[in-house]
Amino acid sequence: MINRDRLWQSHMEMAKIGATPAGGVCRLALSDEDKVSRDLFISWAREAGCTIRIDRVGNIFARRAGTDPSSPPVITGSHLDTQPLGGRFDGAYGVLAGLEVVRTLNDAGTETRAPIDIVVWTDEEGCRFSSKTMGSMVFAGKIDEDEVRAATDPDGKSFGAELERIGYAGSEACGGFPIKAYFENHIEQGPLLEQEGIPVGAVVGAQGQRCFLVTVTGEEGHAGTVPMDQRKDSFLGAARMADAINRAAFQFDPPPVATVAHVRVRPNSRNTISGETVFTIDSRYPDADKLLQLEEAMSAACKEIADNMGLGIEIARTSIAAPVQFNAGCVDAVRRAAEARDIPCMDVYSGAGHDACKIADLAPTGMIFVPCERGISHNEAENATPDDLAAGTQVLLDVVVEAANAD
Numbered sequence: 001m002i003n004r005d006r007l008w009q010s011h012m013e014m015a016k017i018g019a020t021p022a023g024g025v026c027r028l029a030l031s032d033e034d035k036v037s038r039d040l041f042i043s044w045a046r047e048a049g050c051t052i053r054i055d056r057v058g059n060i061f062a063r064r065a066g067t068d069p070s071s072p073p074v075i076t077g078s079h080l081d082t083q084p085l086g087g088r089f090d091g092a093y094g095v096l097a098g099l100e101v102v103r104t105l106n107d108a109g110t111e112t113r114a115p116i117d118i119v120v121w122t123d124e125e126g127c128r129f130s131s132k133t134m135g136s137m138v139f140a141g142k143i144d145e146d147e148v149r150a151a152t153d154p155d156g157k158s159f160g161a162e163l164e165r166i167g168y169a170g171s172e173a174c175g176g177f178p179i180k181a182y183f184e185n186h187i188e189q190g191p192l193l194e195q196e197g198i199p200v201g202a203v204v205g206a207q208g209q210r211c212f213l214v215t216v217t218g219e220e221g222h223a224g225t226v227p228m229d230q231r232k233d234s235f236l237g238a239a240r241m242a243d244a245i246n247r248a249a250f251q252f253d254p255p256p257v258a259t260v261a262h263v264r265v266r267p268n269s270r271n272t273i274s275g276e277t278v279f280t281i282d283s284r285y286p287d288a289d290k291l292l293q294l295e296e297a298m299s300a301a302c303k304e305i306a307d308n309m310g311l312g313i314e315i316a317r318t319s320i321a322a323p324v325q326f327n328a329g330c331v332d333a334v335r336r337a338a339e340a341r342d343i344p345c346m347d348v349y350s351g352a353g354h355d356a357c358k359i360a361d362l363a364p365t366g367m368i369f370v371p372c373e374r375g376i377s378h379n380e381a382e383n384a385t386p387d388d389l390a391a392g393t394q395v396l397l398d399v400v401v402e403a404a405n406a407d
């Protein structure tokens, strides 16, 4: 059995690094705080008898040896970096759950056939450099290592230079070795498990995502002199489009999520009618076809508004991520492990992207969710209970051992 209090204590210790006054955590990727959290993890992993490897983009692998050194590892873990106003559990839970699995196996003197690697992926959050899940993307061959090293933050500091500065530019090649199975624990970051009163979610897959940049072009004019019926107000058009995008999502049941949250208005002057407004759309759904239908519905609605108002419109697709289905065997292993321990479990989809989504193409992959209070995440108020964290970690222990001992 995993040790609930030790697991909780590890979270509280880790949460001191980059602690914010409001009870959250700020540990931006490759910052001084990120370095201290990595150092702490490595000291704990070494105490637990693990050997440490660090690859060229700073991903850390802490290995508990198996009885068959030729076997590919079972890998479990997540990330230690956070949002600027992040919480204590997003990412850290997956890493510390992996550590607790190793500590529990040590306590019981249990050996496994395959080695177990606890991984800390570099820069999952993507809020400092150019994109999310950078470490796992390089590992999975989805993005070039040099491109990641060259990415800069708003102060012009590069990923590569910052990685070297904190001492985590490792010597190992990034990826390229077989993996027996990959499991990642994470807080749900949504409200469903808590609402249902269920401590463990077997994550079936992750939503697809399609993002757009919409440029609406009107004509600047004097706010006092251009009559209302002769205006080409790009912001007014954008506002109507935002409403239409929201309505388009509600044409589906259940509705996909569609969000307009970043808007730039030019010239952004209170007494000039806006000549150009640029806004983002972030849309997500587990079903790729429906997501495409939503794109068509949103695009048609925006174009109709632009036509009616005499505005120009350009819609550019900025990113597409296909929906991910996790390995059926891994998902079922989570369900079975929960049932065997009498831990209530339900199937869930991940609304957010995770490192596991990148690894899913490489190896049999599964995720285990636990509830977080009111579904709040990417927020200093993020919270989870010691019991739920422990329940998810118990299930992780069982699926990792099963995978490590399988033929």
Ligand SMILES: [Zn+2]
Residues within 6 Å of the ligand: 079, 090, 091, 124, 186
């Ligand atoms: Zn996370």
